[in-house]
Amino acid sequence: MSKKNKLILNGKKKINRPKTNASLQKTSVSLPKTKGKQKPVINFKTDWQYASAPESISHIQLKKRYELFINGTFVAPDKPVYFDTINPATEQKIAEIAEAGESDVNKAVKAAADAQKYVWSKIPASERAKYLFRIARIIQEKSRELAVIETMDGGKPIRESRDIDIPLAAAHFFYYAGWADKLNYAVPGKTPQPLGVAGQIIPWNFPLLMAAWKIAPALATGNTVVLKPAETTSLTALKLAEIIQEADLPPGVVNIITGAGKTGSLIVNHPDINKIAFTGSTDVGKIIQRSLAGTAKKYTLELGGKAANIIFEDASIDQAVEGIVNGIFFNQGHVCCAGSRLFVQESVFDKVMRKLKDRMETLVVGDPLDKNTDIGAINSKAQWEKITKYQAIGLKEGGECYQSSCSVPSQGYWFRPTVFWNVSQASRIVQEEIFGPVLTVQTFRTVAEVVEKANNTPYGLSGGIWTDKGSKIFKMAGELRAGVIWANTFNKFDPTSPFGGYKESGVGREGGLHGLMPYLKY
Amino acid sequence: MKYQLDKHPIDQVGVEERVARFNSRSIKKQSKVQAIKLAISMLDLTTLEGKDSAGKVRQICAKAVRPWEGMEDVPSVAAVCVYPNHVKTAKRALGDSGVKVASVATAFPSGNSTLKIKLEDTRFAVNEGADEIDMVISRGRFLCGEYDFVFDEIAAVKEACGEAHLKVILETGELDSYQNIRLASDIAMDAGADFIKTSTGKIEPAATLPVTLVMLEAIRDYFYRTGKMIGMKPAGGIRKEKEALQYLVMVKETLGEAWLSPHYFRFGASTLANDLLMQLQKEATGYYQSLDYFSID
Structure with a gap:
């Protein structure tokens, strides 16, 4: 073997050092410090690059304007106020979303209360399960479209929306569908009853998944729902409304109304709502808890x-x-x-x-x-x-x-x-x-x-x-x-596992058997 | 040095999850062509059979230098890997092509012999002209916890190699756990390995992505500690272009640019070559050629 080769094979080949990070930083940050002898550095700026692989958006179906989903149909808000939802990766507008005012919230709550009283509490529990299974299956069928919309509206990588958000959302519906006709076994020796209408307010970080976390246990336990997605990420919740229509869920069982904090506070303070489920910041959670003090409303809060x-x-x-x-x-x-x-x-x-x-x-x-x-x-x-x-x-x-x-x-x-x-x-x-x-x-x-x-x-x-x-x-x-x-792991989620906080991170548990309890009285 | 099994715990679930992430990277068009050519240049074209003959060795040497006539700028492979008694034939056939001759030695594949014979075997291969020696470790002794024995044996073989470059085969399919694989990698590098290699190809499972990741991470820790670059050679069981590219993704994201080179990464394989060539042709023309157009050696 020649000497030249030996030099290389003994590991003495010159090591490429990456350009200093400082030249690429906009903000002033300190460079990693080295003491005395220079540390060996690995250069990850490789000559060989991956091929860009953008997911196609040609197959998705989005409307230019989204109305409120009340009593099984999309209806315009009483006052024609709309806000834009934008793609945070491009700053481009994707669609217009209706803002629900007081009269719209009243309509949604009335629809939910009527549906609970006359329809949803009357049908056999096994029928409720069938609807939930149906919703879960349609989510799976449309998973690709939902993943792309989730990514466009919220900015999260398609890898996560495709592999985590959407499959988990379907899994939650499947899981709680299984509980619907087995509630007597969930609470042995007692006869659990639904609470009535659940007002649900969800955050922008896992838009469809949070909707699933909220809607699935509520419906399985015989409650009806008024749900408000976050104002920056309403689209997949509205696509879920379309799925709910397609699943032929009785009108009024799920109502999805859009808007910002004001709409949320109208839901929280509505007298005909029996339970509030909120996921969001601790600040807003405290406001909600204050407004619920002295009322008979049950609540779960999943906060910071x-x-x-x-x-x-x-x-x-x-x-x-x-x-x-x-x-x-x-x-x-x-x-x-x-x-x-x-x-x-x-x-x-x-x-x-x-x-x-x-x-x-x-x-x-x-x-x-x-x-x-x-x-x-x-x-x-x-x-x-x-x-x-x-x-x-x-x-x-x-x-x-x-x-x-x-x-x-x-x-x-x-x-x-x-x-x-x-x-x-x-x-x-x-x-x-x-x-x-x-x-x-x-x-x-x-x-x-x-x-x-x-x-x-x-x-x-x-x-x-x-x-x-x-x-x-x-x-x-x-x-x-x-x-x-x-x-030895982190950020693992499963519908069978309860989730919730101590102290200022919240009240109550969602997911698993525990997730049924906040929607039941017995 | 005192070796302890629990010095570097390895979490199996974590390793396998990480590997799944590598497999989702997108490699197509130009990126794929570049990766396939790189993979060809990293091949150790191997024939290790009892029925090997001089004719067979000459055939694979011809393939090693010019893997395929069907296309321009297909690189030569890195090396040809044979038994010691075929080193001379291979050396002669390869001439000044730049393709190296690697020889297995040390009572390959079991390693069950005396040190004296193993050293003889090594010196013979080196004297015949081998540029690289692929030795096997004594897995039985390793599993008995006789780590110093394993270390000393590797160090002795390294000395016998002289100028030749030493690859240490851990035979990971016999080592049972990732933790054992990690420890064996550390021992091999400390004892003077220029490369660490997964398998002989005679035991199943041979190379896998998780095993290779554990070994690449051991190489990275050794580099952090000493500044020395050790090479990696997964061998056995890699038959498809797609799998080979997954290994390259893993190298890219674990050890970066410097290791994406035949000096520091090799594939021990024989059937992989034709799949790489076939995919290269497919990228160029858009069609799959019949397998009859690729030489079977």
Whole structure:
């Protein structure tokens, strides 16, 4: 073998170092520090690139203007007020959406109350199940169209809407369809009864999935529904209204009305509504709870979070890094249970940070409709501004910051995957929910220390534990004050599993057997 | 060095989920052509049968240098992989084409022999002109926890290789767990491997994507620690172009640009070559050629 070859094969070939990230940053962030000898660097800017693969939008059917879905038909609002829904990746208008005023809300609630009293509570439970199964199957049939619309309207990558949002939405209908005629077994020894009309207000981060979470258990238990999607992402809920029509659900059983906070407050305060189910911010949750005080309305609130994701030194580090990425960058970080506070045991801090930064470099940020995209567009301008504000706060507080060096499109709302370290429990970016692709990293030394820090928050929705020791998982899960604890994984959802928060993360549980109870009296 | 099995825990579910993500990347048109050519250039065209003859070895050498006459700029493969007694024939047939000769050694495929014989086997192959030696580790001793024995054996073979470049075959299909595979990778790299390789091709399962990911991550940790680049060779069971491209995606996202090269990544395969060529032709013309147009060697 020639000497030339030997040089290469001994691993002494010149290593390509990537261009500094600083040249690609818009904001001022510090470069990763190296002590003394230069660290070996992996260059992920490869000569070989993936082929762009945008999902076709030619097959989707969207109207230019969407009316309110009341009593089984689409009707114009009494006052002709409409607002635009835009594609956050392009800033282009997609459609006009009707805004429901007071008289429209009254109509929807009346339709729901009549349908509950005269139709839905009268038909056999097994018939209710049939409708739910039918809706689930139509969602599956139209899954491709729903995924594309979800991505266009909300900015989430098609990979997620196609593989997670839409299949899970169908799964929720399938699951609760199964319960409809078995409620006596869900509450042994008692005769469960529906509450009546459920007013349901859902957020913009998982538009169709949240609609499914709300509608499926309500219908299975014999209630009827007035549902309001978030104003920036109404389209898939309105497509669901079309599916409900196609499934021939009796008129008035599900009413879907659109609008912003004002419409929501009309629903919450309507006297003929028996239950409120809300998913959204803690601020709005508090307003709702205040207005419900002193009424007979039951309620469930699924609110904000600031989950601790805890990496122990004995964890499988490469898989834990995947879990960190999945925990905070899934759906651009617009996830109430996102693992936004990372705690890393001090002995593995350098290792984890290095791997995390390298992993961030391989995330594909861009066109949400492209099948390669890992991170799509920020849902709205307002949300983008909020995340940007928190980034500035983090820098001002003295946090060290690293952002992926990826380029982002010039149009639309984008935010590069971002990680802050050198932050503490006192930092605002550690305390407050950012709801974007921004991770904070703190270190810890002992189990007791990390439990104390993880619980030191007004929230308590979820948490993650990464360790190879089963005993440690059980100990931690018992001590963390959060509704969902994931062990060696993160952001896994299943209709059979209850979901909900401690403290300011909410009241009540959705999903599983537990998810039936807030819709029943006995 | 004291090796411990639990030093680098590997989570099986996590590894397999990560692999599923690699498989969803889009590779088509120009991206596909580029990847197929890269994959061809990374092939270790292999014949390791008891019935191998000089004629058969010359045939695969011809294919290695010019994989297909049907198209312009199809690169030569990286190496031809044979038993030690065919090294000389292969070396002569390949001449100055730049295609390397790799030889299995060390009582391939079981490795069940004495160190003395293994070293003899290695020196013989090197003296015959092998550029690369593909050795097997002693899996039995490894599974007994005799990690130092495995280390010493690799180090001794490395010394016997001299200038030749050492690939260490872990035979992952016999190692039972990802954690064992990870530990065996670490031992091999520490003991002087230039490449780590999954399988002999004689045991099922041979190379898989999750196993290769575990090994690539071990290579990455070694690089972080030492700055040295170790190569990776999945071998056995990779027969389709689509699978080969999935491996390249994994390399791209785990180790980046520097490893997307025949110097640091190889495919140990024989039937894969024709599928790569057929897909390359399909990209160029839009049609699948009959298999009769591709040489079976």
